[in-house]
Amino acid sequence: MPISDWQSLDTIEHLKRLDRPGFAAELLRRNVAYRRDYANTLRKIALGGIDPDEARSDLAHRWGLRFFL
Template identity: 55%
Template sequence: MPLTSDWRSPHAADNLKNLERPGFAMEFLRRNPEYRQDYNRMARRVAAGTVSEEAATADLAHRWGLSFPVQPWPPCMRRTGSMAPGTSS
């Protein structure tokens, strides 16, 4: 898992100041150890083929109170997920 940046650094603090509520909430959530474990568990289940990506995402969203108001990228255009813990915004 990639290391997260030091949230106490001036650069990180400046980035957080510019976030709107959803972005700030995501930054807070992605640092939550329980969310990180849950996300990794979901990713392993999808990779193993025991659950579809859509079902796993819906389950994760339900448990963590997440909503996705826009349609996700089609699989051929998908980038590294911003919901992934440890990614920086």
């Protein structure tokens, strides 16, 4: 994502309204390395070469993610 998108007034106002988890999610979804890792994980799951729960858990661990239910 171009830096100019991060600096637009609309984007800044949107980010200001987010809670911490929402802000973290916005940053993560814009991270090229995370998106690549996520896509690779989904591809491995789709090919059946890895347990889906284990793959998602490994992805979360690599990126320091925690999901509270």
